[in-house]
C-alpha cells in the first residue's frame with residue numbers, strides 16, 4: 001500500500017532496525033520502546049489489522065514463529081516475554097498495518113492499561 005508506514009519500511013523507503021526477515025514477515029525495533037526488548041513483527045503483505053486478516057490468517061502463525069525466534073535471539077525467551085496485537089481504536093492500534101509487539105527484558109505488569 002503506497003502510503004502505509006509499515007509497507008514503506010518493508011520497501012526500505014523508511015529506515016528501521018531490522019532484526020529478522022523471511023519471505024512473509026519482517027521484524028524491526030519499535031521506535032518508542034516500552035521495554036528493553038520491543039520489536040514489531042509484521043506481514044510484508046499489507047493487512048490493515050487482525051480484524052481484516054480474513055483468508056490471510058495463516059500469516060499470523062508465521063508472525064508468531066518469527067516472534068519466537070526473535071525472542072530467543074534477543075535473550076528474553078528464558079525469562080519470558082509478551083506478544084500483543086492491538087486491534088482498532090479501543091485496542092490501541094495506531095498504525096493501520098497488522099503488527100505483533102514482542103516485549104521483554106523486564107517484569108511486565110498485568111492487566112495492561
Ligand code: AMP
Nearest residue numbers: 014016029030031032086092093094095
Ligand atoms: P500500535 O499502537 O499497536 O498500532 O503500535 C504501533 C507501534 O509502531 C508503536 O509502538 C510505535 O512506537 C511504532 N512505530 C511507529 N512508527 C515507527 C517507525 N517508523 N519505526 C518503528 N516503530 C514505529
